[in-house]
Amino acid sequence: MSLPRGYNYLPLLLCMCICCLALGQTAELPKRPPGRFFPLKATDHGDAATFKTGQPIVGTTYFYWYDLETSAHIIDHDGTDALTTHPADMNNISYKRASWHRAQLEDMVAAGVDFLMPVFWGVPGKYDGWSFAGLPPLVNAHNALEKEGITPPAIGMFYDTSILKHNRFGKDGANYHVDLATDFGKEWFYTPIRDFFSLIPPPKWARVDGRPIVFVYASAFAKGQDEKQFDYVKRRFDADFGIEPFIVKSSGWKGLTDATYSWGGAVSGPLIYRQVAALGPGYDHTAVPGRQPLIVERRDGQTYIDRWLKILQLDPRHRPWIVHVETWNEWHEGTDIAHSREYGRSYIVLTRLFADIWRAKTVLKIHSLYPDANTVAWAPGRAEGLGLRPSDGDGVWRMKKFSDAQAVVSDANPYSSDSRYLYFNVDDAFAFGLFDRTIMVSVSYRDAGCASFHIEYDNTDPGKGALEGAFHRIGNVAVKSTGSWKTADFELAQCRFMNRCNSADLRIAVLGGDLELAINKVELRRSETTGDKE
Numbered sequence: 001m002s003l004p005r006g007y008n009y010l011p012l013l014l015c016m017c018i019c020c021l022a023l024g025q026t027a028e029l030p031k032r033p034p035g036r037f038f039p040l041k042a043t044d045h046g047d048a049a050t051f052k053t054g055q056p057i058v059g060t061t062y063f064y065w066y067d068l069e070t071s072a073h074i075i076d077h078d079g080t081d082a083l084t085t086h087p088a089d090m091n092n093i094s095y096k097r098a099s100w101h102r103a104q105l106e107d108m109v110a111a112g113v114d115f116l117m118p119v120f121w122g123v124p125g126k127y128d129g130w131s132f133a134g135l136p137p138l139v140n141a142h143n144a145l146e147k148e149g150i151t152p153p154a155i156g157m158f159y160d161t162s163i164l165k166h167n168r169f170g171k172d173g174a175n176y177h178v179d180l181a182t183d184f185g186k187e188w189f190y191t192p193i194r195d196f197f198s199l200i201p202p203p204k205w206a207r208v209d210g211r212p213i214v215f216v217y218a219s220a221f222a223k224g225q226d227e228k229q230f231d232y233v234k235r236r237f238d239a240d241f242g243i244e245p246f247i248v249k250s251s252g253w254k255g256l257t258d259a260t261y262s263w264g265g266a267v268s269g270p271l272i273y274r275q276v277a278a279l280g281p282g283y284d285h286t287a288v289p290g291r292q293p294l295i296v297e298r299r300d301g302q303t304y305i306d307r308w309l310k311i312l313q314l315d316p317r318h319r320p321w322i323v324h325v326e327t328w329n330e331w332h333e334g335t336d337i338a339h340s341r342e343y344g345r346s347y348i349v350l351t352r353l354f355a356d357i358w359r360a361k362t363v364l365k366i367h368s369l370y371p372d373a374n375t376v377a378w379a380p381g382r383a384e385g386l387g388l389r390p391s392d393g394d395g396v397w398r399m400k401k402f403s404d405a406q407a408v409v410s411d412a413n414p415y416s417s418d419s420r421y422l423y424f425n426v427d428d429a430f431a432f433g434l435f436d437r438t439i440m441v442s443v444s445y446r447d448a449g450c451a452s453f454h455i456e457y458d459n460t461d462p463g464k465g466a467l468e469g470a471f472h473r474i475g476n477v478a479v480k481s482t483g484s485w486k487t488a489d490f491e492l493a494q495c496r497f498m499n500r501c502n503s504a505d506l507r508i509a510v511l512g513g514d515l516e517l518a519i520n521k522v523e524l525r526r527s528e529t530t531g532d533k534e
Contacts, residue, residue: 027125027171029191034127035198042242049154050207057114058355059206060325061158062104064095064118064134072130073332076289084287084334086341095134102141104329105152107339111348112355115206116328117158117215123167124191135199142204154206156213157196164189164221181224186232193233194240211246215324218263219252230255248276251467260468265326266335267296269307272320272498274468279307280326281347284334301346308354309364313428314498316361318435323358325351368429376430377523380406385430386524389423389504397422400518405485407446407520410510420515423504424522431497431505436460437527441490443508444521447482451512458501460494470500479513485520491527
């Protein structure tokens, strides 16, 4: 195409310069990965060991960024201790040493861990970084144990998606913010997965139904998303390796994957999804510079024990089958269960105990007064199998004495000016037999103070409500201003009371008006509604 005489070329040239500058700031993606296990064909996976869908297994995240020689992730830049918890052996800790990896693998065997996931921070093309350099020594340690007749945990991938924003990928060393809504962004997102598995021998891959396990961390680091982003990853991986990956995404990612989980099990676990439960021993990032204090006490191991007991009380027919222990050795944030100076091997012993029970599909009997009850109820000062969660978070409340009754009243929500919530937990033994069944709920309320309220509850249908059905909405009660006490009835179908509704089983959502709903009784009754499942 030719341009007419007299045409002002300056804007066009300026635009071209800007475009060239923008392109020049982004490095190219490497066409080949750093490892030798690439490309592969479907026939390369024929005899690979694999877990099966529904088979109870235990995995953990493995942080291998420590290096004694350079003090990386051991001493902070200001010379202070970077660790909250300390490994038992500080003289051998290094991602470069097969002997250190071997010690960790041996302890994982003792702990009954089925698969580990190295936390991978591998920026494409930055192949001299610790994420890449630490994997061959891990593989060597894995090989050495196998030669001695020891079966170490299989190796999956934990994709640390913070590299989508913090990566120094630009040619000038600037960070490149990856947008998965673009073709280049999808390719960038896929490349670390390709690079990781190119460095791990296929017989060592942790697999489900033959497909390698990939846990994907938080979506917040991506500049943009696309509903087809995981379809792209699976298609590319299949083309490069002859098989699709088994992807477990963190909640918040768009698109379909094989399973969903949430990070944060060490802080507020167990975080229970349909196929994955995340838990950990506690949390303390006191040693991390620049963070606000956050400590979840271990209580001499009781926090970890309670979280395991919670998921072991769930019906094995319906509970998740993957446990993600968070973490093996994140010593900065004190979420570790590995051998440490502070706790010895206590958490290794506990993990082995609970992992064996988990794999055996054993259910722990719950001491309760309500396993065979037809009704559980709550009223001020009287909790009979149904408890009102303590006032906190977005579920703030206060007690109030009315002339004819005492009640709990929804109070200011520090996170929203448009809604308030009252959270309730159902007795675990009562809830045990309710999976996918229907219950009736009656709420006694004062007809004043707000415009309306409804119930949101933990439901078995992943398409109903956020977080795979954890907040399924039902009913809508219009509140007037009569000031009289009334009762509203709700039918909750397909119940899945596993504390997934912000660590509760259900909540009453209060909307409009002064946002002050007074409740003086809530009752749950078993139902014989047609369609209940035996």
